[in-house]
Amino acid sequence: MSSVTPFLDSDLRLGRAVALIGAEEGKYPAGNSLLVVGADTSVLIDPSVSVFDRGGAPAPVDRILLSHAHEDHMAGIGVFPDAPVHAHHEDLLGVRSLDGLMEMYGMTPEHDAIFRDVVLDEFHFTERPDACGFADGDRFDLGGGLRVEVVHLPGHTRGHCGFLVEPDGVFFVADVDLSSFGPYYGDHWSDLEDFEAALARCREIDARWYATFHHKGIVEGRAEFLTALDAFEAVIARRERRLLDFLAEPRDFPEIVAHRLVYRPGVDIMWADETETRTAQRHLVRLLRDGQVHEIEPGRYRAA
Ligand SMILES: [Zn+2]
Known part of the structure; x- marks a missing residue:
């Protein structure tokens, strides 16, 4: 079912092995997926609705890695029925079943019923009961020394993770998306103080490129990343100030x-x-x- 599709002008190549596959500047419901092509294995991180619409990726995909179980990060899974799917063990329930995903959102029964249809119709949700769990520090070796390391960044969801691609120096920060909207920690599966700890962890990671699933796309160099991260994190304090003032x-x-x-x-x-x-x-x-x-x-x- 999946096929190799050509690169598009909107795709961003980061060195020889990595590409950010996006559309509409990663604006929800779209997002930027990361393709990492190794000598032995290629992985696709967070297949978006754009990947679904393209019907494949610009390389054969051997494995799918998910930063977390949210509808927009999993929309292209059905295009790769033969590729094993991996996610942090704390988010596996939302990959394995629709009921599990809905539990993570924690919506009222009325909204749950409506959003189930959205997840199925607009995000093509495909249950993967065979999905495998990973943990912080786990590594996927892709051959030729290329590797993807899991960096657990909980808070947005319990199992939310970033991925560090080395030696190329690409850090995919997923929904630490550096948007002006700020951090989202409003689901049943979210936690504010975990999110803050995850932001502190992001600061420690030195990479050449930082890639977000939404909005920013690519930030080049740590100095620019830290500036963007400061602005992103400041939204938390602004919300708290607004509450205190009220x-x-x-x-x-x-x-x-x-x-x-x-x-x-x-x-x-x-x-x-x-x-x-x-x-x-x-x-x-x-x-x-x-x-x-x-x-x-x-x-x-x-x-x-
Ligand atoms: Zn999300």
């Missing part, structure tokens, strides 16, 4: 959710309230823990 007056939790920390007031995304609820909870929990906010009566909060 709590200058006593508020209950529904008021906080309605005030919105993540999406702009006019944004009409189906799951906005669920994302806002989890994001606000995560910030509120630590502000309470750190004594910056007090619960002045049950369910009512005010900044200290």
